[in-house]
Amino acid sequence: MKVIVEDIPPEGLHLQSSEEGDSFFREEEKLSFRSPVKIDVRVAKEGNKVLLSGTVETELELVCSRCLEPCRHSLSSQLDLIYYPLPSKIEGERELKEEDLLVSYYREGMVDIREEVRESIILTLPLKPLCRLECRGLCPHCGRNLNEEKCKCGNEQIDFRMAKLKELLK
Ligand SMILES: [Zn+2]
Numbered sequence: 664m665k666v667i668v669e670d671i672p673p674e675g676l677h678l679q680s681s682e683e684g685d686s687f688f689r690e691e692e693k694l695s696f697r698s699p700v701k702i703d704v705r706v707a708k709e710g711n712k713v714l715l716s717g718t719v720e721t722e723l724e725l726v727c728s729r730c731l732e733p734c735r736h737s738l739s740s741q742l743d744l745i746y747y748p749l750p751s752k753i754e755g756e757r758e759l760k761e762e763d764l765l766v767s768y769y770r771e772g773m774v775d776i777r778e779e780v781r782e783s784i785i786l787t788l789p790l791k792p793l794c795r796l797e798c799r800g801l802c803p804h805c806g807r808n809l810n811e812e813k814c815k816c817g818n819e820q821i822d823f824r825m826a827k828l829k830e831l832l833k
């Protein structure tokens with residue numbers, strides 16, 4: 664989504680768009696999008712600053728960190744950005760302050776939020792995706808998916824110990 668700064672009216676703009684998820688990512692990043700990336704933002708101008716806030720929503724296919732099955736994940740993230748015109752000369756001596764990190768720049772009178780949308784998707788991805796909260800995962804002994812079937816590994820171990828105990832008691 665690109666916004667021409669000159670075209671932002673004093674009352675601001677409400678913009679919505681739906682774009683292919685793959686268009687934000689390089690091939691090797693390989694995220695499986697299951698629905699388009701929906702962007703819904705309000706854009707306002709304040710002097711030469713552009714303020715942008717809204718949401719990014721999409722649905723992805725991830726791999727459950729417990730059972731390793733593919734699972735759908737709905738993702739929603741908040742965008743709150745300030746864009747300044749890119750200074751014609753970068754002031755070399757200027758220290759990077761913490762607040763600068765939330766600031767982006769636009770060039771040639773055009774705000775392009777592509778990179779920020781991409782980042783917001785990456786930052787909102789769960790570190791350990793789960794197909795469901797109560798996912799039982801895989802048995803560490805036989806590798807069976809415990810959501811689908813019970814295995815006997817746990818029981819066998821107990822039986823094995825019991826057998827030894829019985830033998831000792833003889
Ligand atoms: Zn799972």
Ligand SMILES: [Zn+2]
Pocket residue numbers: 802803804805806807814815816817
């Ligand atoms: Zn097992």
